[in-house]
Structure formats: C-alpha cells, structure tokens
Amino acid sequence: MMQPLMAQKGKLENLGPQLNAAMIQGSMFVTDSKGNDWLYTVVRGEPAHLLGYDLNSKALTIDLSLPHTDGAWDMVSTDNDVLYIPGANGALFKHLIGSPTVEDLGKVLPGQTYVWNLAVGKDGEVFGATYPGCRVFRYHPRTGFSDVGEGPLVSGENYVRSLVYHEDTDKLYAxxxxxxxxxxxxxxxxxxxxxxxxxxxxxxxxxxxxxxxNIEGGDRLLVLLTSGRETLLYNLRTHTVEQVIKGMDLKAVAIDINRHIYYTSSGELRFFDPKQSAEKAKRLLGEVGSANAFRMKDEVLYMLNAEGELWSYNTVSEKATKDKLPISSQPIPIQSIHAGPDGSIWTGGYLAGGHAAYNPETGVTTEYKGLEQTEGMATMGKHIFFGIYPKGGIYRFDTGKPWDLEADNPVKLGAIEGQSRPFAITEAKGHQKMFFGLIPEYGKLGGALLEFDTLKNTLLSHGIPIAEQAISSLLYSKGKLWIGTTISGGLGVKPNTKEGIVFCWDIDHAEVVYQFVPIPGAPAITGLTEGPDGCLWGVAGGKLFIFDQQKKQLINIYDLYEQGPMGTHIWRSAFIVVHPSGDVYGTVNNQLFKVDAQTKEVTYLHEGAGLLVMDPHGHLYFRNHTDLWRYKP
Structure with a gap:
C-alpha cells in the first residue's frame, strides 16, 4: 500500500482556475405575492450561484451561492413565495423569493447523487426526479422527504430524467x-x-x-426523445401520439390564451396550434437562441435564452427587444489536461466545454471557446487532437495557426454513431496514425476503436474489438497498440462482463493478436504506460502491474490502494508518466504518487490530485477540481 506522506524536496504550486464560463441552467420567471416580477437562473460553478433579477429594471439583485453543488437543471416555485432548486449533488435548496438567503434542505433520498427536474404538486408539496436510483421523491415542509415509488420506477434503469405534475388528475408523468x-x-x-x-x-x-x-380534445404532453431529438405530441385523453415534431427545444414552452404553443427551434422563435400540424408553425423571430424559460404576461412573451439574453416579444405589435443580463463567469472544473506541442499546458472544461492554454514561461492562461466537453487530448507534430463529448466528435487543431472555428481550426474529422466519449487517445508514431478509444452512448455496452490516417486524412472505425467492453487506455509501444478495457459502458447500463483486459492490436493487420487479464476481477485497466524498464505498466483494481511485452509475462504487482466496489462506472482512473530521473509518477484515487525507479517503493505525495501530464522540463501538472497544480520534483 502507499506509504504515509513524506517530506518532499519538490515544490507544489496551485496555478489556479484555468477555465471560466457563464453557463446558465435551471431558470424561471415568477411573480411574488406582492406583485413583483422576477427572473431567476442558476449559473454553473464551484459552487453554483442562484441569480435573481428584477424583471422590470433588469437589475441583478440576488446572487447566492448554492453550497456543495456545481449546478441545477431546474427550479419551481410554490404559492407561498418559495423557490425550490435541485442540486447536482443530490440535495434540494429552498429560497424565499427576494430574500438574501438560501437554505440547504439536505439530501433528497439516500444514495441519490443528482436531482434533475422538479414538479409542484398539492398544498405546497414538491416532487423531484433522481439519479442513479431512478427514483421520484416527495418533499413537504411539514413531513420532509419520502420515496414516492418506494424504489426505482423501472428496474435496471438509473435515470428519472424528466417530471411533470397534472393538477386535474393528481398524477405525475416521469x-x-x-x-x-x-x-x-x-x-x-x-x-x-x-x-x-x-x-x-x-x-x-x-x-x-x-x-x-386545457387543450381542446384533451390535455397533451410534449415528450422529447433522445437520440434523434424527436418530440412527441401525446394526447393524455386518447393515449395516442398525434404527431412527431423535429428539432424542438424543450427546456421550456409558453402557452397563450388561445392555447397556442411558443417554443424555440434552430435558433428561431415559433408558435403553433397543437390541434394542427407543427409543420404549419409560424416563425416569429430569428437568431434568438434556445429558450431556458418562457413567460406570457398579457400580450408580451418573455424569454430567457441559454446565452443569458432576455427577449421581450409583443405578440400584438410583433416588436421585440433584447437585453443581455449581467452574468459573471464562474470557474469550471477541469475535465482533461494535455502537454501541448506549443509548450503550453492545455485544459478542457467540464460540461460548459471550452479550452485553456497555460504558458509555463509567462504564467499566462489563454482561453479558447467553441468546442464542447473534451474527454481526451493527444499530440502529433504541431497538432492537438481532441476527443469531444457528446457524440464522440474527433477534432484536430493546428497550434501553428490561430484558433478560429470559422476557418476550421480546429477542424472536425468525424464521429461514429453510437459512440460518446473519446477518453483514450494516442499517437502511433511509426505508422503516422492516431488512435481513439471510446465509451459508448447512454445505455450501451461496447466501445469502438477509431483510427485516423494522417497520410490519407481518413477516419475509420474498427468496430468494437472486445464485445461488451469499452476502451479506457491506449499505449503505442514497440510498434504495437496496447489497449486496456473497462467493463463499463455508457451511463445507465450494467456491465455484462466481469473484468477488464489488456490486448495487443496489430495495426497493420487490424486485429487482436494477444490478450491477458493482469488483475483478475478488476473492472478496468487504466494508465497504460511504457515504464523506464521498457515494460508495460498499468493500474487495475487498486494495483500497479508491470508486464513484459516481449516475454508476454506479468513481472510484478504492487498495491496502490484498496479499491472498493465499483459505482456506476469506471471510464478512467490512473494516469502515469515516466520522469527523466527514471522515477514514475502517477495519480489515482485522488492522490499523487511516486514509484522509486530502483526499489519500486510507492509513496504518496499529495492528496487532491487527478489527471496528470509532464512538460519537457519534467514538471508535473494535475487538477484539483477547477484548479491546475504543478509539482516540480
């Protein structure tokens, strides 16, 4: 096991947050009991902030942190001026509209780590949708929390992702x-x-x-399905799908007195009569973005879009105004790190996306906007390759040219249907190719291996090399591609296999030529690296293993930490680099550790460390939430 923290000659530095974003999530318009009109939203951050605006003056008057959560997907209000906000940490927050405080009501149900949508029921009760237990909870100020379904609504599923309450029938729809x-x-x-x-x-x-x-012919539900972004218009009286609507944004809609529906689609504000085909929808405005919240008051339609712009549209005069609300950017968590060919330390942002490049010589960080969440990065020559979530997009950036999405720098090389997260990326130097190992889409098992041929400028898929397993690590060593797998698939599906494997991929013949199980029962293989001895090093099941590729022999196994039962998934875990001194450094289980090159003694150096890269000077960089850290051995 790891030894206690020892005195270090090295130097630890916190380089601070690298990425910032003003990404808003749950939002709503509300009128309090005094008749004051408000607009509330949540901006992501660590912690997230609840923002409240006076709708008339557009002034920001409420700015409150939501402790221990980085965001909120929804919010609802009750008749007694109470706003409820679901936490991305499994908690529920309570705020009296217009007040200077927010109250953390605690975890909604044991084991639930995320609350998605909320719905207001009767007499001040609130219902909520959770992950990973597929639960619906009820909260009432007098009785607290309870589990409505007394367990998962659907056995084997993880998400209740959406929720509405129907007052006339006293039913929930999940x-x-x-x-x-x-x-x-x-x-x-x-x-x-x-x-x-x-x-x-x-x-x-x-x-x-x-x-x-209150729609003629029966109340309806709009039901957004993924994948495909199809919205069903479902009649609750006849229990039939009346039409399928393509491309509708469904974070929010508005209804006028004539029961016409207002919504956004492809950046346009549109409306239609739900008794008629949505193909007859009328375009009202262009370039309005995607709606986070709507409100119809008299003849004026208010809309807050995802960019924090407040639109006011007069349905009689057909005139519109737009105000940009003051929303301060917040530091966002680092999702990926890479030592770029330009000498910078590149980072990718969680959920809000974006990139930043830290210059070690000047200490200056430059942010680059435009791409979504980057799961992995790797270099070939002067190019950085990005693996992007969602949909597993592969991009290439030429560091010798300006960052300009309109000029296709970075350029999208492609994506493979059914695949989602390209965490593992490596250069096959002797073959002038890049390889990408993927995690599949939600609810699916089996990750694909992609190959980009730089000479032919083609991206192709080799399919799923190991059935029902995804790819968690890649290493090019001695002309072969070594691949570590995970039994996990996309979120929301349970594994069908018992242990991760390491296999050797023959690049020239595009086939698996050898495979082995380094640690029986370990769910994932991560951190594959060519060690200072030329052998294959990796981590599985809380253990460091060393494997001789030539002899096809497992040489040694060392304990790193006690790995408990796997949670919902393992897509990545350990990161390992070989220092010029010959010593090996790594991060795993939120710790920075060192392996002595001679004795193989494992010592942990710092708690609060994830991901790991090394620059040409032998300096190590890792993340702690939003902050980039440097360790100089």
Whole structure:
C-alpha cells in the first residue's frame, strides 16, 4: 500500500482556475405575492450561484451561492413565495423569493447523487426526479422527504430524467433513461402505468416533458426523445401520439390564451396550434437562441435564452427587444489536461466545454471557446487532437495557426454513431496514425476503436474489438497498440462482463493478436504506460502491474490502494508518466504518487490530485477540481 506522506524536496504550486464560463441552467420567471416580477437562473460553478433579477429594471439583485453543488437543471416555485432548486449533488435548496438567503434542505433520498427536474404538486408539496436510483421523491415542509415509488420506477434503469405534475388528475408523468420509458405515476399509491408506444421504446431517454393543459380534445404532453431529438405530441385523453415534431427545444414552452404553443427551434422563435400540424408553425423571430424559460404576461412573451439574453416579444405589435443580463463567469472544473506541442499546458472544461492554454514561461492562461466537453487530448507534430463529448466528435487543431472555428481550426474529422466519449487517445508514431478509444452512448455496452490516417486524412472505425467492453487506455509501444478495457459502458447500463483486459492490436493487420487479464476481477485497466524498464505498466483494481511485452509475462504487482466496489462506472482512473530521473509518477484515487525507479517503493505525495501530464522540463501538472497544480520534483 502507499506509504504515509513524506517530506518532499519538490515544490507544489496551485496555478489556479484555468477555465471560466457563464453557463446558465435551471431558470424561471415568477411573480411574488406582492406583485413583483422576477427572473431567476442558476449559473454553473464551484459552487453554483442562484441569480435573481428584477424583471422590470433588469437589475441583478440576488446572487447566492448554492453550497456543495456545481449546478441545477431546474427550479419551481410554490404559492407561498418559495423557490425550490435541485442540486447536482443530490440535495434540494429552498429560497424565499427576494430574500438574501438560501437554505440547504439536505439530501433528497439516500444514495441519490443528482436531482434533475422538479414538479409542484398539492398544498405546497414538491416532487423531484433522481439519479442513479431512478427514483421520484416527495418533499413537504411539514413531513420532509419520502420515496414516492418506494424504489426505482423501472428496474435496471438509473435515470428519472424528466417530471411533470397534472393538477386535474393528481398524477405525475416521469421520463426514464437510458432506455426510454414514459410513466404515469400515482403519487399517493406509487403505482405506475407505462405510456410510451413500442415504436419509441428503442430511444435512449425521455429527456424532457412539458404539460399542455386545457387543450381542446384533451390535455397533451410534449415528450422529447433522445437520440434523434424527436418530440412527441401525446394526447393524455386518447393515449395516442398525434404527431412527431423535429428539432424542438424543450427546456421550456409558453402557452397563450388561445392555447397556442411558443417554443424555440434552430435558433428561431415559433408558435403553433397543437390541434394542427407543427409543420404549419409560424416563425416569429430569428437568431434568438434556445429558450431556458418562457413567460406570457398579457400580450408580451418573455424569454430567457441559454446565452443569458432576455427577449421581450409583443405578440400584438410583433416588436421585440433584447437585453443581455449581467452574468459573471464562474470557474469550471477541469475535465482533461494535455502537454501541448506549443509548450503550453492545455485544459478542457467540464460540461460548459471550452479550452485553456497555460504558458509555463509567462504564467499566462489563454482561453479558447467553441468546442464542447473534451474527454481526451493527444499530440502529433504541431497538432492537438481532441476527443469531444457528446457524440464522440474527433477534432484536430493546428497550434501553428490561430484558433478560429470559422476557418476550421480546429477542424472536425468525424464521429461514429453510437459512440460518446473519446477518453483514450494516442499517437502511433511509426505508422503516422492516431488512435481513439471510446465509451459508448447512454445505455450501451461496447466501445469502438477509431483510427485516423494522417497520410490519407481518413477516419475509420474498427468496430468494437472486445464485445461488451469499452476502451479506457491506449499505449503505442514497440510498434504495437496496447489497449486496456473497462467493463463499463455508457451511463445507465450494467456491465455484462466481469473484468477488464489488456490486448495487443496489430495495426497493420487490424486485429487482436494477444490478450491477458493482469488483475483478475478488476473492472478496468487504466494508465497504460511504457515504464523506464521498457515494460508495460498499468493500474487495475487498486494495483500497479508491470508486464513484459516481449516475454508476454506479468513481472510484478504492487498495491496502490484498496479499491472498493465499483459505482456506476469506471471510464478512467490512473494516469502515469515516466520522469527523466527514471522515477514514475502517477495519480489515482485522488492522490499523487511516486514509484522509486530502483526499489519500486510507492509513496504518496499529495492528496487532491487527478489527471496528470509532464512538460519537457519534467514538471508535473494535475487538477484539483477547477484548479491546475504543478509539482516540480
């Protein structure tokens, strides 16, 4: 096991946050009991902040941190001027509209780490949708939290992703993933009824729901399905799908007195009569973005978009105004790190995306916007290759030219359907190729191996090399590609295999030529590296293993830490680099450690460390949440 922290001659430096974003999430318009009009939103950060604006003056009057959570996907208000905000940490927050405080009500249910949508029920009660237990909870100020379904709504599923309450029938409607279900849930008995027609049960998620009450012919539900971004118009009286609408944004919609529906799609504000085809929808405005929240007051439609712009549209005069709300950027977590060919330390941001490059010589960080969440990075020559979530997009950036998305720098090289997260990326130097190992989409098992041929400028897929396993690590060594796997798939699916493996991929013949299990029962292989002895080093099941590729022999195994039961998934864990001194450094289990080149003694150096890269000077860089750290051995 790791030895206690020892006195170090090296120097640790916190280089601070690298990436910032003003990414807003849950938002709503609300009028308090005194008649004051408000607009509330949550901006992501560590911690996230609840922002409240006076709708008339557009002034920011409320700015409150939400402790221990980095965001909130939704919010609702009750008749007694109370705003409820779901935490991305499994908690529920309470705020009296216009007040200077926010209250943390605690975890909604044991084991639930994320709360998605909320819905207001009767007499001040609030319902919420959770992950990973596929639960719906009820909260009331007098009785606290309870589990409505007394367990998962659908066995084997992780997500209740969307939720609405129907006041007339006292029923909840819940959207499930990562294999789509639409359920009617009785909040008093916990009984459910499945509503999603068989033709749509092959989708990933019922990602969003909007209730359309008091429509002639029966109340309707708008049901957003992924993958494919299809929205069903579902009649709750006849239990039929009346039409399928393409490209509708469904974070929010608005309804006028004529029961016409206002929504955004492809950056346009549109409206339609739900009794008629959405193909007849009228375009009202262009270039308005995607709606986070709507409000119809008299003849004026208010809309907050995802960029923090407040639109006001007069439905009579057809005139519109736009105000940019003051939203301060917040530091966001570092999702990936790479030592670039330009000498900079590149980082990619979590969820909000974006990139930053830290110059070790000047101490200056430059941010680059435009790409989504980067899971992995690697270099070939002067180019950096990015693996992007969602949809597993592969991009190439020429560091010798300005960052300019309009000029295709970086340029998208492609993506493979059904694949989602390219964490593992490596250069095959002797073959002038790049390889990408992927994690599949939600609810799927089996990660693909992609190859980019720099001479032919082609991206191709070798399919899923190991059935029902994904790729968690890649290493090019001695002309061969060594690949570590994980039993995990995309979120929302349980593994069907028992242990990760290491296999050797013959690049010239595109086939698996050898495979072995370094640690029986270990769920993932991470951190594959060519060690100072020329052997294959890696981490599995809390242990460091060393394998001789030539003799095909496992040489040694060393304990690093006690690995407990796997949670929902393992996609990556250990990161290892070989220092010019011959010593090996790594991060795993939130610790920075060192392996002595001679004795193989393992010593941990710092707690609060994830990811790891090394610059040409032998300086190590790792992350701690939003901050980039440097260690000089």
């Amino acid at each position: 959207g499930i993933g990562s294999r789509a279900h639409l359920l009617e849930l009785d909040p008093r008995t916990g009984k459910t009824r499945s509503l999603l027609p068989p033709d749509y049960q092959n989708k990933e998620f019922v990602y969003s729901l909007q209730l359309l009450p």
